[in-house]
Amino acid sequence: SRDNQKEAISIPIGIIPAGSDNSLVWTVLGVRDPISAAIAVVKGGLTATDVFAVEWIQSGLIHFGMTVSYFGFVSDVLELSENYQKRFGPLRYFVAGFLKFLCLPKYNFEVEYLPVATGAPEDGKTLADH
Incomplete structure (x- = not known):
């Protein structure tokens, strides 16, 4: 568990598609191309979604993901x-x-996770608001 969990889960992230499968940006913003996604991000399009981070022990690099790892x-x-x-x-x-x-x-790996808060977020509120 982290000390700043409420802060960490309330940070907005802009998504610009750049891969061959843009299902995440379609789910979150309802667009598929980079230009429309950039416009939606600038206009402040927000949708609550789960995010995870993977830290590679050998290199120290951190990669973030949303739909699947x-x-x-x-x-x-x-x-x-x-x-x-x-x-x-x-x-x-x-x-x-x-x-x-x-x-x-x-393949070797370790898994750490943040526990899910009880209850579902209401419309327009993040888990940090609870």
Whole structure:
């Protein structure tokens, strides 16, 4: 548990899509392209959503995520598939998965989390307001 949990969960974050799957920005802002998302962020479009952070122990880098987190094999396949995007199109995931399966690495991790506050947030209020 963190000392500044209420502060941490009330920080607004702007989302500008830049990937091949922009489901998060569609869910939060109702737009799919970077320009419309930037306009919505500037206008102050806010929607409460869960956020998580992953700190990589070896490098100290912190990555933030919102809809889904991929770790291990799936993450490696998605990263490797970017190398084959132009050559194989949608089949790049199969190709990357097959290649990654041929040399499976070992994955180690630790999980820490903030407990969920009891009760659901009301319209227009964040959990920090409770």
